[in-house]
Amino acid sequence: MAEPWCGRAWVFGSDIDTDQIIQTGFLQMFLPDEELGKHAMTIVDPAFAEQVRPGDFMIVGDNFGCGSSREEAVVALKACGISGVLGSSFARIFYRNAIHQGLRAWEVPGIHEEIQAGDRLCVWPSEGRVSVEDGSYEGAFTPLPAFLEDIISVGGLIPYHQQRLQAKRSG
Amino acid sequence: MHTLHKTLARAAGVSEVEVGDIIEVTPDFVYFHDTGGPKVMQKFKEMGFDRIVYPDRVACVFDHEVPPNKVSAANQHKELQAFCIDQGVRYYYAKGICHQLIPELGLAGPGMLVMANDSHTTMLGAVGAFATGIGYTEAAATLGTGKNWCKVPPIVRLEIRGRLTDGVMAKDVMLHILQEKGMRWGLYKALEFAGPTVRDLDMDGRMALTNMSIEIAGKAGFIEPDAKTEDFFGSEVYERFASTGAGEPVYDEVAEFNVEGLAPQVACPHTVDNVRPASELEDVPIHQAFIGSCTGGRFEDLEIAARIFKNNRAHPRVKTIVIPNSLNQYRMMVDSGLLDVFLDAGCTVTHSTCGPCTHHHLGLLAGGETCIASSPRNHKGRMGDKDSLVYISSAATVAASAVTGHITDPRPYLKDAVRVPRPAKRAMVSMESA
Ligand code: SF4
Numbered sequence: 001m002a003e004p005w006c007g008r009a010w011v012f013g014s015d016i017d018t019d020q021i022i023q024t025g026f027l028q029m030f031l032p033d034e035e036l037g038k039h040a041m042t043i044v045d046p047a048f049a050e051q052v053r054p055g056d057f058m059i060v061g062d063n064f065g066c067g068s069s070r071e072e073a074v075v076a077l078k079a080c081g082i083s084g085v086l087g088s089s090f091a092r093i094f095y096r097n098a099i100h101q102g103l104r105a106w107e108v109p110g111i112h113e114e115i116q117a118g119d120r121l122c123v124w125p126s127e128g129r130v131s132v133e134d135g136s137y138e139g140a141f142t143p144l145p146a147f148l149e150d151i152i153s154v155g156g157l158i159p160y161h162q163q164r165l166q167a168k169r170s171g
Numbered sequence: 172m173h174t175l176h177k178t179l180a181r182a183a184g185v186s187e188v189e190v191g192d193i194i195e196v197t198p199d200f201v202y203f204h205d206t207g208g209p210k211v212m213q214k215f216k217e218m219g220f221d222r223i224v225y226p227d228r229v230a231c232v233f234d235h236e237v238p239p240n241k242v243s244a245a246n247q248h249k250e251l252q253a254f255c256i257d258q259g260v261r262y263y264y265a266k267g268i269c270h271q272l273i274p275e276l277g278l279a280g281p282g283m284l285v286m287a288n289d290s291h292t293t294m295l296g297a298v299g300a301f302a303t304g305i306g307y308t309e310a311a312a313t314l315g316t317g318k319n320w321c322k323v324p325p326i327v328r329l330e331i332r333g334r335l336t337d338g339v340m341a342k343d344v345m346l347h348i349l350q351e352k353g354m355r356w357g358l359y360k361a362l363e364f365a366g367p368t369v370r371d372l373d374m375d376g377r378m379a380l381t382n383m384s385i386e387i388a389g390k391a392g393f394i395e396p397d398a399k400t401e402d403f404f405g406s407e408v409y410e411r412f413a414s415t416g417a418g419e420p421v422y423d424e425v426a427e428f429n430v431e432g433l434a435p436q437v438a439c440p441h442t443v444d445n446v447r448p449a450s451e452l453e454d455v456p457i458h459q460a461f462i463g464s465c466t467g468g469r470f471e472d473l474e475i476a477a478r479i480f481k482n483n484r485a486h487p488r489v490k491t492i493v494i495p496n497s498l499n500q501y502r503m504m505v506d507s508g509l510l511d512v513f514l515d516a517g518c519t520v521t522h523s524t525c526g527p528c529t530h531h532h533l534g535l536l537a538g539g540e541t542c543i544a545s546s547p548r549n550h551k552g553r554m555g556d557k558d559s560l561v562y563i564s565s566a567a568t569v570a571a572s573a574v575t576g577h578i579t580d581p582r583p584y585l586k587d588a589v590r591v592p593r594p595a596k597r598a599m600v601s602m603e604s605a
Contacts, residue, residue, distance in 0.1 A: 015355070063355050063388070067550075069290065071306055089358060092390055093290070093306060100308045145193050148320060157312045161218035 004122035005083050006133065007055035010048055011117045012041070014061030018073040018094065020044050021065065036072060037079025054081030057121050061087070061112040065094025074101040084123065086111050086130060086141075099148055102156030106130070106141040114139070173326050174282070174418035175361050175393055178301040182284040183321075190423060192323045198228070200279045201313055203288040204269050205233040206531065209247045210307040211288055211314070212254050220315035223258045229314060230278060231255050231262040232269035235525045236532045267497025267523045270294040270382065270465045275499050277404055280412040281396045286310070286319055291465050291547065293389060294382035297374065298403060299396035299412070301361070304385065324361045324390045325423035331368040333431030338582040340475070341376030342467060342545065342565040344368065345383045346436035348428060350446035357389030363422070364394050368430055374403045375471035382466045383547050386443045405596075435580050437543070438563040441551045449568050452578040459542040460485070460573035461554075462566045463494030464528040467545025470495075470503045470593055472566030477509040478588035479570040479581060480516035486576035491518045492534050494526045499597075506594040518573075530555050543572045 020043045022036060031039075041048045058077070064087045065073060074097045077085065084104030088111055098105040106123070108130060115121070120133040128143040144152065151160045172180065172187065180188045182196040203211045208231055215223075223229055231251065239245035255262040266272055270291050279285045281299030285292060288310040295302035305319065313319045331344065364380045372380070377394050384392030394400075395417065401409040435449040462468065462476050473495060485491035493513050495501040501523055504510050513520050527534030528546040536542055536555030541562065544554070549561035562578060571581035 063358060066355075066388075069304075069306060071308060091388070092359060093304065096309060097306050100306060100312075142191070142193075147195055148193065157308050158214065158218055161220065161312060161315065165219040 002124060002126055004124045005055070006120060006122040007057050007083055008053070009057050009059050009115050009117060009119045009121050010045075010052065011059045011112060011115055012044060012061065013112070014088070015063050015066060016044060016060060017067030018065055018070050019067055021073040022070070022076040033075050033079045036076040037081075040076040040080050049080065052080045052082065056082050057123065058082055058085040059087070059112050059115045060085055062089045064090050066091035069093040069097070071097045071101060074098050074103050078103045086123070086139075088112050099144070099152055100157045102152050102154070102159075104152060108139045108141050111139055172418045173421050174299070174395065175301050175326060175363075175391065176323065177416070177418040178282055178284055179321060179323055181282075188323045190323050190325045194321055194323060195318055196284060196321050197317055198286040198313060198319060199283040200228050200230075200273070200285045201287060201310065202230040202232060202269055202273055203307070203310055204231070204235055205237065205244075205248060205251060206235045207288040207307050207310070208251045211310045212251060214308050214311035215314055218311060218315060220311070223260060223314045224317040226259040229260045230273060231260060232267070232272055233262065233264045234268045234272075234523070235529070237265040237524050240532050265522055265524065267499065268465045268468070268525060271378075271469070271497040271500070274298045274403070275497055277408040277411075280404060280408070281400065282412055282416070286313060290385045291382050293384040293392045294378050294465060296381040296384065296392035297377040297394050298400055299394070301391055301393070303391050322359070324359055326361045326363060326421075327357070327424040327426060328363050328365050328420075328422040330425060330427045331364065331366040331430060332427070333368055333429045333433065335368065335430060335433065336582070338475070338567050338585045339433050339435055340471070340565040340567060341372055341379040343433055343436045344428075344430050345380055345386070346438055346443070346446045346563070347430060347433055349387055349438065349444040350436070351428070352387060352426075354386065354442060354444045355388050357384065357387040360389055360424075361391040361393060362387070362389040364392065369394060370397070373471060374399055375469040378469065379466055386547055435565060435568045435582065437568060437578060438549055440549055440560045440562065443547070443549060443563060449564060449578055449580045452562070455562065455578045456541065456576060457489060457543050457562070457572055457578065458540040459490040459492070459527070459534065459536060460569050461492045461494075461527045461534060461542060461544040461546065462569050463492065463496060463526055464544070464546035465496055465525075466547040467566050468494055468496030469500050472545055473500070473504050473509050474507070474591050474593075475567045475585070476570035477512040477591065479567065479574060479584045480512050480518065481588060483516065483574040483584065485517045485573045487517070489573050489576055490534070491516075491573040492527060493518045493520045495523055497523050502597055503594050506597070507591050509591065527554050529553060543569050543578060545569050
């Protein structure tokens with residue numbers, strides 16, 4: 001059994017659109033990714049961007065990432081260093097953008113009603129399993145197929161193809 | 172398997188797919204436009220790709236900001252055009268809105284898997300394709316590899332019954348569905364529009380339904396091809412698609428809607444499911460009326476608007492903008508005499524572009540202004556200043572409102588009006604890119 005990834009949970013509600021994840025105003029400033037991360041989710045919870053630590057998880061309700069299809073919403077969350085987002089459901093284009101930018105998004109129906117903010121979670125990505133460390137909750141999700149895992153594990157489509165094409169050229 | 176699942180299975184090179192499977196697919200056609208295109212091109216280069224693998228299955232449609240209204244757009248167009256020429260990809264400049272133009276040119280049709288960098292790609296389901304919107308980064312990778320992926324969606328049959336009275340359009344049906352189900356209902360699902368009401372609709376109305384599938388969060392919209400689909404393409408082109416074959420009528424969910432006696436509907440600011448009958452909104456004054464867009468700028472929309480404008484001028488204080496959504500629709504407007512009616516009524520008629528639908532190009536709203544539009548979206552700031560308001564309705568309701576200067580039920584204006592027949596199809600000449 002592979003080692004789980006463990007971290008704290010940040011819990012959010014449903015229908016959080018990409019404008020709440022990262023406001024339009026910050027996009028027009030052409031900030032580097034790390035700076036974008038400092039403004040992530042500030043409308044919903046100003047404490048998040050200040051206190052989130054690498055390895056934490058986000059727990060979200062239904063339809064997370066709805067609204068405009070801006071890929072920067074994913075970039076901002078990834079820049080916070082979170083290990084992934086566990087959500088009841090995701091807006092389709094956000095879910096796709098997440099995979100393509102190398103952010104893990106796992107669909108676990110109803111999870112936002114079970115987890116408390118600050119709970120310590122453990123996630124087994126390849127087994128599709130999540131639990132609260134004290135055993136008070138167990139959830140399951142479908143692990144990504146290998147060809148998408150390959151993309152996400154190197155950080156998304158851009159590095160994936162860069163590395164692949166470079167290897168091809170030099171090989 | 173349902174037709175859509177068959178399409179996905181074929182594109183994945185497997186004999187069967189099941190709901191929830193994540194499959195690798197080779198799309199049959201990919202397109203992008205002038206606002207997403209520059210990012211697609213940039214990511215393509217950043218990833219290190221050299222050539223587009225299947226250039227003959229790709230198109231770039233310049234439709235959002237054409238001709239350019241600012242120097243930055245002009246420069247981007249120039250670069251994107253050069254990219255298309257270099258890659259041997261067909262492009263179309265100000266010939267129509269991508270979702271209208273691609274099926275009109277016979278580039279996509281029944282049984283095809285279409286992925287395009289725009290959310291209203293769902294519209295192509297009206298001609299029997301599995302069509303869905305994708306992001307610009309993945310669009311770039313698809314150009315470079317020929318492949319993308321897809322999660323097999325459950326299929327919902329929307330069984331729609333009831334006769335629509337004159338002045339009540341497919342758009343009203345869609346707004347009614349949105350009001351009943353809300354904006355999240357279609358998440359991850361493919362929506363098949365079916366039933367007697369849908370069979371009765373012309374291709375123009377059908378396209379309005381599948382176009383707005385995305386407004387209800389659908390991954391795809393779909394209508395099973397029939398004689399009207401064949402008529403749309405002409406039998407010669409239709410034959411080319413026919414080999415793929417229809418699937419079975421199997422569904423994961425069925426939802427029924429009765430639209431008998433439905434009144435004209437309006438989506439109020441700032442969401443498309445905030446829907447009320449037009450007759451309850453007569454006290455809302457408007458400053459701009461817009462007939463156009465991929466949702467509501469086809470012959471059917473222009474014809475019903477012209478019937479209302481025939482004996483009624485647009486209100487002098489209302490900026491009334493009419494935009495046929497492709498060159499083909501533009502020609503039909505001219506050939507059938509509708510252009511004269513619009514000009515006599517005081518409307519501004521422009522070339523085919525997205526225009527006021529999104530705040531990119533022309534017809535922007537000032538703070539405090541209100542627009543009624545036949546386009547698909549009304550979120551805050553969609554058509555200009557963040558303090559402007561957008562109401563969404565059928566082209567008929569837009570035209571009647573343009574006449575009175577406030578939101579108006581169009582039905583009384585259509586009582587004695589004579590319908591203008593659809594003119595004969597003309598060959599799509601001067602279309603191929605250089
Ligand atoms: S008309 Fe509007 S909705 Fe349609 S493609 Fe253009 S901007 Fe998008």
